[in-house]
Amino acid sequence: MTEKYHPPIISLHLNRKGGLVSPDSIDTMQSGETLTWHHINYTSQIAKDWLDQEPRVNEVAQDILLRAETRPRFYMEDSFMLMCLRGVNLNPGSQPEDMISIRLWITEDTIISSCNRHSWSISDIKQALEQGAGPKTSGEFISLLVERLAIRVEEFFEEIDVNLDKQEDTLVGMGFDEFYAQISHLRRQSATIKRYLTPQKDALEKLYRSQSPFITRQDLDNIRDDLDKFTRLLEDIELTRERTIVLQEEYLARIAHQQNSRLYVLAIISAIFLPLTFLTGMFGMNVAGLPGLEQENAFIYVSIFCIVIAVALLAWFKYKKWY
Incomplete structure (x- = not known):
């Protein structure tokens, strides 16, 4: 199985009540009654041409939205916010540590997100909007996306903990090559994810301290909770690293014993x-004189x-x- 296809541009109109505006009603909506969300595939030339024609997105923002590699960051000006976030890659046939980069350009009435692969966190937001339980504002959109990213990472580390528990239970009968292949894979996954979660935590701290007019106090409280979750996840990464080291030392001690x-x-x-x-x-x-x-x-x-x-x-x- 391969990753889901990511179309060049997906445009949705939010009714600020948690749902979507039907295509027939878009023309009748007044300014300020809707929130527009454009989700683009930054590897598509169609998306690049479309973004180049968007007058409100300056060259710096375009460069970040279309760049092949980005680290998590947060940047704010008077009229917009720019964020780069990372989430684990849970697509079939992919490695979770090959993290998906999600970039956001946000104003009070417009959201532009860019990605090159299918993101389950983005899909969760789309599904919530289709069910009428999605974000109502730009700030709520950010809060919900950060929450979904944190939940996905948390679920992934729960799987790592389960794998470590299994290895601890089967340590005696495990061969040397099999053990080192599995333990090295777990350590590589943890190190790669930590590489992105550490700056992502810093970016969320800057977001929490920002004074953006379209982020409410409730949104900031939700972001603070997610920030605490990312902090705990970083601690879990260190715990996972220590557990793998202890497991490796125990295995070597068993072999030495x-x-x-x-x-x-x-x-x-x-x-x-x-x-x-x-x-x-x-x-x-064979000499003479031997007794017997x-x-x-x-x-x-x-x-x-x-x-x-x-x-x-x-x-x-x-x-x-x-x-």
Whole structure:
């Protein structure tokens, strides 16, 4: 399965009551009664040409809305706000750490969002609007989008915690290659997501401290709650990193313990056979004068003597609690 197709431009008209304005009623609506939302695919030439013809979007904003790579940020002027946010990529066949970049240009009556891939957070807002339970203002739109992004990241880290729990439960029977492949994948995912969540938290702090006229106190309170959630998520990333390190150390300790146990057994066996090897080597010399050459039961005597030595050594090791 592949990611959903992202059309060049999607334009929606919000009725400021949580729903959408029907196409037949758009012409009859007065100025200020609707909120226009344009969602564009910044990789499409059609979207680029359309944005170039939008007089209110200056060159700096166009560059950020169309740039291939952006870090989370927040920028505000008197008439508009500009934001770059990141969300986990939960599209089928994609890696979650390959985070989706969502850019926003926002005024009191217009929202322009840009993205190059399907975003489930954007889809949640569209679905809420279709059901009449969507955002009513630009500030509420920002608040809802940040909330959905935080929820998706939180769900992803819950899956990481479940995977870590499974690895801790199956640590004993897991092979070396399998363990390191899984643990390295988890650490890489956590490090990549932290790379974007840290500046995103800073951007949300700037948004919370902003004095934008179209962001209400209620919207700021919701953004503050989401900011706390992102802060907790960053702490969860550190916890995940520590858990993977502890899990790796525990696995290495288990391997070292197994190796030491095997080496210890070999050392006990070597200690038992060392005097026996000496005796057999000495009596195996092909020189004249060896005792017992003319004695018929000499081999039996030597064998019994070797057995007595082995048993005595085993008893001595047991007495010393060496095994």
